[in-house]
Amino acid sequence: MGKKKKIKKLREQVKALEAELASATTHTHDVAPLAPKGGFPDMPVIEGVRFAAVQAGVRYKGRYDVMLALCDPGTSIAGVFTRSATRSANVLDCQEKLGSDPSGGAAIIVNSGNSNAFTGRHGEGSVKAICEAVAKITGVPENRVFTSSTGVIGERLPHDRITAKLDALKDALDPGALDLAARAIMTTDTFPKGAVAEVEIGGKTVKIAGIAKGSGMIAPDMATMLVYIFTDAKIAQPDLQSMLGELTNVTFNNITVDSDTSTSDTLLLAATGASGVEVTAKTDAFRTALHDVMLNLAHQVVRDGEGATKFVEVRVTGAASDADARTHALAIANSPLIKTAVAGEDPNWGRVVMAIGKSGAAADRDLITIRFGDILVAEKGWVSPDYREEQGAAYMKNEELVISVDLGLGDGEAVVWTCDLTHGYIQINADYRS
Amino acid sequence: MGKKKKIKKLREQVKALEAELASATTHTHDVAPLAPKGGFPDMPVIEGVRFAAVQAGVRYKGRYDVMLALCDPGTSIAGVFTRSATRSANVLDCQEKLGSDPSGGAAIIVNSGNSNAFTGRHGEGSVKAICEAVAKITGVPENRVFTSSTGVIGERLPHDRITAKLDALKDALDPGALDLAARAIMTTDTFPKGAVAEVEIGGKTVKIAGIAKGSGMIAPDMATMLVYIFTDAKIAQPDLQSMLGELTNVTFNNITVDSDTSTSDTLLLAATGASGVEVTAKTDAFRTALHDVMLNLAHQVVRDGEGATKFVEVRVTGAASDADARTHALAIANSPLIKTAVAGEDPNWGRVVMAIGKSGAAADRDLITIRFGDILVAEKGWVSPDYREEQGAAYMKNEELVISVDLGLGDGEAVVWTCDLTHGYIQINADYRS
Numbered sequence: 028m029g030k031k032k033k034i035k036k037l038r039e040q041v042k043a044l045e046a047e048l049a050s051a052t053t054h055t056h057d058v059a060p061l062a063p064k065g066g067f068p069d070m071p072v073i074e075g076v077r078f079a080a081v082q083a084g085v086r087y088k089g090r091y092d093v094m095l096a097l098c099d100p101g102t103s104i105a106g107v108f109t110r111s112a113t114r115s116a117n118v119l120d121c122q123e124k125l126g127s128d129p130s131g132g133a134a135i136i137v138n139s140g141n142s143n144a145f146t147g148r149h150g151e152g153s154v155k156a157i158c159e160a161v162a163k164i165t166g167v168p169e170n171r172v173f174t175s176s177t178g179v180i181g182e183r184l185p186h187d188r189i190t191a192k193l194d195a196l197k198d199a200l201d202p203g204a205l206d207l208a209a210r211a212i213m214t215t216d217t218f219p220k221g222a223v224a225e226v227e228i229g230g231k232t233v234k235i236a237g238i239a240k241g242s243g244m245i246a247p248d249m250a251t252m253l254v255y256i257f258t259d260a261k262i263a264q265p266d267l268q269s270m271l272g273e274l275t276n277v278t279f280n281n282i283t284v285d286s287d288t289s290t291s292d293t294l295l296l297a298a299t300g301a302s303g304v305e306v307t308a309k310t311d312a313f314r315t316a317l318h319d320v321m322l323n324l325a326h327q328v329v330r331d332g333e334g335a336t337k338f339v340e341v342r343v344t345g346a347a348s349d350a351d352a353r354t355h356a357l358a359i360a361n362s363p364l365i366k367t368a369v370a371g372e373d374p375n376w377g378r379v380v381m382a383i384g385k386s387g388a389a390a391d392r393d394l395i396t397i398r399f400g401d402i403l404v405a406e407k408g409w410v411s412p413d414y415r416e417e418q419g420a421a422y423m424k425n426e427e428l429v430i431s432v433d434l435g436l437g438d439g440e441a442v443v444w445t446c447d448l449t450h451g452y453i454q455i456n457a458d459y460r461s
Numbered sequence: 462m463g464k465k466k467k468i469k470k471l472r473e474q475v476k477a478l479e480a481e482l483a484s485a486t487t488h489t490h491d492v493a494p495l496a497p498k499g500g501f502p503d504m505p506v507i508e509g510v511r512f513a514a515v516q517a518g519v520r521y522k523g524r525y526d527v528m529l530a531l532c533d534p535g536t537s538i539a540g541v542f543t544r545s546a547t548r549s550a551n552v553l554d555c556q557e558k559l560g561s562d563p564s565g566g567a568a569i570i571v572n573s574g575n576s577n578a579f580t581g582r583h584g585e586g587s588v589k590a591i592c593e594a595v596a597k598i599t600g601v602p603e604n605r606v607f608t609s610s611t612g613v614i615g616e617r618l619p620h621d622r623i624t625a626k627l628d629a630l631k632d633a634l635d636p637g638a639l640d641l642a643a644r645a646i647m648t649t650d651t652f653p654k655g656a657v658a659e660v661e662i663g664g665k666t667v668k669i670a671g672i673a674k675g676s677g678m679i680a681p682d683m684a685t686m687l688v689y690i691f692t693d694a695k696i697a698q699p700d701l702q703s704m705l706g707e708l709t710n711v712t713f714n715n716i717t718v719d720s721d722t723s724t725s726d727t728l729l730l731a732a733t734g735a736s737g738v739e740v741t742a743k744t745d746a747f748r749t750a751l752h753d754v755m756l757n758l759a760h761q762v763v764r765d766g767e768g769a770t771k772f773v774e775v776r777v778t779g780a781a782s783d784a785d786a787r788t789h790a791l792a793i794a795n796s797p798l799i800k801t802a803v804a805g806e807d808p809n810w811g812r813v814v815m816a817i818g819k820s821g822a823a824a825d826r827d828l829i830t831i832r833f834g835d836i837l838v839a840e841k842g843w844v845s846p847d848y849r850e851e852q853g854a855a856y857m858k859n860e861e862l863v864i865s866v867d868l869g870l871g872d873g874e875a876v877v878w879t880c881d882l883t884h885g886y887i888q889i890n891a892d893y894r895s
Contacts (some may be wrong), residue, residue, distance in 0.1 A: 181814075
């Protein structure tokens, strides 16, 4: 057999095997290799909020797909959302409601299976119908009902399937059901995501518990990230909102799987006040604990990145400003050439130079220092004289990698987290939808 | 055999086959499926410039890897270059020399196999050594010698191998050797790229012929795009430069394979004046012919994109401005989710909505119209009532696709060209370098 024929035959075999593999894995949801080793954490009870989940059959039968969180009167709600210009009706509605009077409590209702995105005026109607029904059944004012939807886009949300289950949801409310809620918001996530923290403030304990979903992708939608965090701290909404915004900039805004942004990304943070511990935007202990929970959840989203086999931290220091540092870090983290090199365990530092050069932020070739882990790879505009390719190659075999760049220009710094770009990503996203 | 075991075994089989396939294809350079059907065009003689190519063994033996173009006195040279902050010593040197006195002629010397990028001060020394030697042998002033290098980065350029061949290059100079030059600048290109045009101006014929390389990727470097275009038109350098800049914005600056930018991208345009036909920046016939050559070469670069199986034109109209239109078009063309959907022949218009939303340019969900070819897919914030999924699925099977978006906001428009993101891209770029 000639070489060309052999290659053609091999290609056909690969293609056939890939198809077989795809069909074998479609509904198995193998847990991602980077999933936290300890599994889902034990969730503490957060006084002042109860949870429930039901099987409403929004799209698929036989799985939990709607969750409700009911917060006591006085609960502050802060939120951050996708900046997408085509954001969903749910996101627009949530944004309007932030800061409304907390005296009547609050409800958060989330469905998976249908994202209610790009469904025209119908989408707004569905949000309205759900909020009205939740308000009626729970007694929470309509302007304190927050909704999220994730799943298939461009299809009308069958919101009656959700409202039909509200009685069942109300009956099932339980302070200990946050783990069930974490499962109900999953789409193609391969594992439920939760994180917890406790912090002593003035001799009393404040608790924080959060859940997240992302960044799976299922026929035919886009990777939506949803995050809900609850605490029994007592904190005014403006303080909660400002703290959330700041911490989002160093956690969820610094992760990237594939540089694409969902129309539905939502993070809601509810503070019930039930612990009686008063907190402000300046309470460092609380801020640190909240930061830890947010960063933990953000990392779990990257660890469940489509096809991911490596978790990568990109550290940039010595930039002209923090903004420049972030621009460089994201250019490195989003570069397909770097992400494929990581997948191939190739210590290809030249691609890091390339990404720095293209980012648009200030850089001086001859001042750049690049490290893989602790290994000095390049400095003074060239490969380090002590660097040996074998060192880099051995380092790249690790499951968790740190790529560090110092620009030598100033004090700006940033850290970004990402994963590699593998055949698994192509397979998941090139599969036909139906 | 259990399902998990079966999946594991299939994965191993795919991996083994891929490795076999990779080793079988490494040095065969199968021509890309999107290569122009007609092959390399017949190149006309451009009076006033001669070409030569040699085998200098810069990195590999047994292939042409250095080309020389020698232009007559009076030749205007215009150029556009990568905007990378880490651009190579060659690029910096070329930029300095643009606009220098043309009375002594000009030389362009290009090597493949080593990019001379990120080689510290050594890189500047290599450029200086080559320019001095070329000036000495050809009689062209040193400030009229332009160099490019493409290939492995971070390794010192063995420039003595190039200068050792200058006598042979000079002896081989021939007006008809542009096709050989096109081959000498290839790295992992799967086909040489050339385009030609002739235009009648004032009863006389002006000729344009261009060659390009890109966007292959070879161990261990980055995709560099190099383009050299020659014409016998008589045009002053400032006019040539302004025309080149404008046309680059609607040709080479609007193609994207993977959003990554090389440190070495270079386009040089030489006008010898030998036709005696005087042309200015306002000569529309010449501008159109030059545009056609540039667009043709730009498309060939996309068609040779790593792993590409689909050629995609993204047209955006109705944007608030041309700049906004380009931002939207590039967001669509660079989205990994859209590029994988195209690879999978999935008419996933929801991902187009997502890309518009994330681009940062103005958009109103309810005014967006999306078409695949002539098929109206979405309008008024929702899927079109007449659209049937089967139509979209059938259209996506084409090798050449047009995705059109109208924003409904203004008169801004842009067209961008890209390819799909396939297993081939991952395979090429995740393979280990050495």
